Amino acid sequence: MRAVDALMECLKAEGVDVVFGLPGGANLPTYDAFYDAGIRHILVRHEAGGGHAAEGYAKATGRVGVSLGTSGPGATNLVTPICDAMMDSVPVVFLTGQVRTDLLGTDGFQEADTIGITMPIVKHSFLIQHPLELPRSIHEAFHIARTGRPGPVVVDIPQDLSRADIPYEPVGDVHLPGYQPTTDGNQKQIRLAAKALANSRRPVIYAGGGVVSANAGDELTELATSDRFPVTCTVMGLGALSGTHEQWLGMLGMHGTRTANYAMDEADLIVAIGARFDDRVTGKLSQFAPRAKFIHIDVDPAEISKNVPAHIPIVGDARNILPRLTAEYRALSPDPSRLEEWWTRIRTWQQRHPLGYTDSTDAEIKPQYMIEALYEATGGDAIVTSDVGQHQMWAAQYFHFDRPRRWINSGGLGTMGFGLPAAMGAKVGCPDETVVCIAGDGSVQMNMQELATCAQEGIAIKVFIMNNGYLGMVRQWQELFWDKRYSQVEMGQWPDFVKVAEAYGATGIRLQDKHTLVADMKAALATEGPVLVDVRVTREENTYPMIPAGKPARDMVG
């Protein structure tokens, strides 16, 4: 059979039920194979939309997403999703077309060095150099994408090789001698960590996206409740512990709660799980958690002691390690009363510094209220994606995610235009769930073209644009740190999102009255098909609290 037909067999063997892509010259053979392969293909309007959709699918379902583009511009359009998937450890296999092998290196039409361009931003990549390599490379790509610390894998397939006739035999187990991720945590280290926890007076559990990737939300909750350990999460980890749990401190970091950041600042022991001490979490590194010792649990050994030296490193999968740590901890039967003083301190912070804002006295919709209204309108029962900016931080603060994989955003790369296509992918992966995108009026325009895809494929996402007519987060920084010199942040009233929605075959709604907002949102959520809701909010509202960049946590403002 043709190599591309073998490719289809490989995708099926990997359990792929849907791919997101866009054809072109170099991947014509692949698209011919899709014609009767029986795999759902969703034709996106821009490869970046397809890449982010594959990410949204992967984040919502935990399965490997698949995204396709042709050579040259098709592949370069995928660069942003590839980098995004790398930064947030999302398992996606990107299949790119490449020019014929006799044209490689000649600046042929639509030729780009895809492997070279993407090398710094992939977990691994394959340039197919012989058609017989293709099936094994595909399986290796899926294996690498989904195991260990997940990430993006690119497979670049020259057009002529993809047409070659090959004898296809299903590939058994893949064997990669240079790739053997450690999943089992070291028992001695786990025991030491349990002892340290038992001897701590002011512990904090700091959980990141790794807990979500490892599907270890229940195991985290079990550890947290084996005593009264306070828990905070990064923006990637939200939902790992329920946002309504009494041990929940709120998100930490630049726009985290004061309680979470102050607790980190005063902790004597921090248990970092699947988190990587990003600068948006630590603030000024030299003054980060100055009193704390660190237990660092991560499947990627290179994360341990990268930014903050660990005292007890444990390499492995959180789902493997956390139950063992909980068991070891319980066996020590520590005295829970030692944490009382710590909780008194935490409760004081929570009472003194709750998240809050001054609501309007008229019909004006405050952006924070918009999130609260959406939480109420959905009953909290939704998968929520977001773009990047103020709306993302407010969503993280005010939408109380009750379990993992309900909050899908671009944390590491901070990709504007991520939310809408990610919602599309999440909805395809979880068709029975309500999928909501909280977008910015700036961000949404970066991948709005995928509304056409949603209309064509009947993908009923509900997009709520927090419209303040600004690139709001940049405007906020210009207000606070650049003497209010607003430079190129004014978006004005363009486009008319209601008309845009209608032009794309979606339903467009404009909301500007606080008093009917919840009811109006419920109506929008109940509307069939894709819906784009233009919510007009207070134009100049700032996201608080905030650790100014490069400052320590205790210098939070707002």
Added chain:
Amino acid sequence: MGEPATKEVLSLDELDAVAGLRTGRKHIVSILVENKPGVLTRIAGLFARRGFNIDTLAVGPTDDDAVSRITLTLDGAVHPIDQVTKQLHKLVNVLKIRDLEPGETLARELALFKLNADGAARAEVMQICDIFRAKVVDVTKRSLVVEVTGTYDKVDAFEALVRPFGLIEMARTGEIAISRGRSET
């Protein structure tokens, strides 16, 4: 910490950070990689984007056709070596990495020196070559090409001694290394 809260005593004060430290010495790192196209690019790219600076780099075959050995030297005063090796380990084509212990390692490099050596200088240069067991591999009326092998430091010492005679040019391979004794590097 005050009194322990459990029967098992462990003061948090006893815990030391275990990595991320600068060692302050030169490190020789031996890396076995799959002999595939693009592998060196991946390694070089990793060093470039993480800001690691390679002092020397030598690449060559091993006893196994499918495997190449990359030997590189790095300054442990500038780089956290454990972070370097852990990042390298993440490359799928990297099979094995050893940060070689100085006392248990044989390291050699090859260097070629082109020297001014006419008249009286020639005898003196030849004497230095003798001491360093260097080999003269090319002679003209006014110049010599000398081959030296040895550790990085030995080649450095040789360079310092012959430089005053007029060093026209020099080429060095960078160190390769292998562990002492029976066990594999």
